[in-house]
Amino acid sequence: MKKYTKLLAALLALALVVSFTGCGKENGKTGPITVTDMTGRTITLDHPAEKVVALSAADCDIVYAVGAFDTLIGRGEMCDYPEQVKDLPSVQSGYDTNTEEIVKLAPEVLIMSAMAQTQEQVEALEAAGVKVVVSDAQDIEGIYTSIELIGAVTGHSEDAAKVVADMKKAFDDLKAQVKGDGTETVYFEVSPLKWGLWSAGSGTFMNELAEMMGVKNIFADQQGWIQVSEEQVIERAPDYIVTITMSSGEGDDPVAEILGRPGWEHIPAVENNKILNAPNNELTRPSQRLIEGAQMFYDFIYGK
Secondary structure, three states: OOHHHHHHHHHOOOOOOOOOOOOOOOOOOOOOEEEEOOOOOEEEEOOOOOOEEEOOHHHHHHHHHOOOHHHEEEEEOOOOOOHHHHHOOEEOOHHHOOHHHHHHHOOOEEEEOOOOOOHHHHHHHHHOOOEEEEOOOOOHHHHHHHHHHHHHHOOOHHHHHHHHHHHHHHHHHHHHHOOOOOOOEEEEEOEOHHHOOEEEOEOOHHHHHHHHOOOEEOOOOOEOEEEOOHHHHHHHOOOEEEEOOOOOOOOOOHHHHHHOOOOOOOOHHHHOOOEEEOOOOOOOOOOOOHHHHHHHHHHHHHOO
C-alpha cells in the first residue's frame, strides 16, 4: 500500500476521550505501576517496561524523546525516527498487523494507536502475555497525555514531564510572536488529489496550530479528519496551503502538483506561491516533533 494511504490511515483515527493515571514512578526506580491508557483501559505492570514494541511512528518518536529508546525491541514499518530505529526489527501494523511477528519478539508491552488493530488482535496479544497500551492523541493536549503515558510505562515519568514542559514553553514562545488576527486562511492537505483530498477540521492538532499562528483553518467548521472536494477548496480560497503529503519519489513534487492543478490558479495561495511542503513528518505526527512543525509553520507565514 502506498505511503500516502498508510499515513492517512494513521491520521484518521476517531478522537477518543483521553484520560491518564499512573503511580508516577520516578526515573530509575522499579516496582509495580498502573496506568490508564487512552481508551480507558487499566494496565498493571510488575515493573517499568524494559522490552517495548511501538507500532506508530509518533509513539516511536515519543519513546525516544522520553529517554526510553533502549527499551525498544521492535517497531511498526512506518517508524523512521530517530535514524537508528531503522535498525530494529519491523512488524506489520494497521489492519495487516501480524500478531505472530509481535509475539515472536517477546515484548512486555506493545504500544499502538486506537485505529491500528482489531479487538481480536488485541485479545490474541494479551493472551500471549503481551500488555497492550493504547496511545492515540488527536490534539495537542492528547500529545501531552501520550508523552506522560509512555513515560510512565517505561519508567521515565520525570523525563516525560520535562518534554511536556518544554513543548508548552516552545508553543508559548511562538504564540507571543504571532501577529495574525485570524483574517488570513490556511488549507491543510493531508492526502493528495490522486488519492482523494483529505484535510484537518476542528478538534485536530493541525487546527490548533492554525489558531496558534493567528490564521483560520478553512475547514474549522467541520470536525476531525475530513474528506473534501476540489470545489470546496477553490470556493474557500485559502491564503496559505500546507501540504503534508510529501513526495515519495514516485511522482510530482507536491508543491508543483498543487500549483499545476486546473481551476486552482486563482486561489490566493496558488497565485502568490504560498505553499508549504512539510517533508519530514514534522506536521503529521502527534509527538514532541510537532514543535519543529510549528516553528516551520511560523516561519512560512511570518518569515524567518
